[in-house]
Amino acid sequence: AERIVESTGVLPILVKYQSYLHAGAKKATSYTTNCLSPLAKVVHKKFGTIEAVDGSSNKNWCDGLGATQNIISSSTGDAKAI
Numbered sequence: 116a117e118r119i120v121e122s123t124g125v126l127p128i129l130v131k132y133q134s135y136l137h138a139g140a141k142k143a144t145s146y147t148t149n150c151l152s153p154l155a156k157v158v159h160k161k162f163g164t165i166e167a168v169d170g171s172s173n174k175n176w177c178d179g180l181g182a183t184q185n186i187i188s189s190s191t192g193d194a195k196a197i
Contacts, residue, residue, distance in 0.1 A: 117141045118141065118142045
């Protein structure tokens with residue numbers, strides 16, 4: 116892949132990006148507001164998105180008790196920035 120969008124937040128930043136770049140990726144970015152905003156703009160322009168929600172997909176809520184696995188959504192202000 117030429118471009119990587121990292122969205123797990125599991126690996127340390129330096130380890131993640133070095134491994135992607137050594138594998139041949141030309142660009143690697145993190146999944147933050149700064150990364151998501153331009154991506155969302157392009158997707159909206161191409162497909163006309165109205166709203167996006169990252170839901171639970173009917174998963175067992177007890178499985179996501181670890182900090183790195185927690186998928187319970189909460190407002191962080193990122194939606195307003197985007």
